[in-house]
Amino acid sequence: MSNAGNGTVSRYVSGSGGALGLLGTTATDPGTIDAAASPDGAYLYVQTGAAGNVDEFAIGADGSLTSISSVSVPGAAGGEGIVAL
Numbered sequence: 001m002s003n004a005g006n007g008t009v010s011r012y013v014s015g016s017g018g019a020l021g022l023l024g025t026t027a028t029d030p031g032t033i034d035a036a037a038s039p040d041g042a043y044l045y046v047q048t049g050a051a052g053n054v055d056e057f058a059i060g061a062d063g064s065l066t067s068i069s070s071v072s073v074p075g076a077a078g079g080e081g082i083v084a085l
Contacts, residue, residue, distance in 0.1 A: 002032045002046065009035055009046055011063050026065040029053045036084035043068075045084050052076030 001010040007030045011023040031050030037043065037059065044065060046055040052073050057065040073079075 002035050004032050004049075007032050007048070007050075009044070009065070011065065013063060023063045026057070026067075028055045029070060033080050034082045036082045038084045043084070045082060047076075047079070047082040049076075049078050049080065052079060054082070 001012070003010060003025070007028050008025040009028055009032060010025050012020045013023055015021050028046045029048035029051060031048045032046055033049040034047045036045050038045070042059055044057045044059055046057070047053075048055060052075065053070050054073055054076075055070045056068040058068055059065060
């Protein structure tokens with residue numbers, strides 16, 4: 001879940017009956033707007049609107065996120081929406 005107000009993403013696990021349990025939060029660049037996972041579930045891409053960056057994380061088997069890189073996208077400051085193919 002993208003948390004625009006504090007520059008983090010929240011990580012959840014789905015339990016029995018669909019109940020969600022918070023695994024924790026991971027810091028991103030300011031202005032977290034949207035996020036998309038790669039089709040294989042190995043990576044998470046987080047769009048941050050303050051500077052127009054996309055932060056890349058590796059998704060661990062336990063749901064942990066490890067920062068890989070951050071890329072500035074020209075003209076993307078204030079933009080919304082991301083897709084991972």
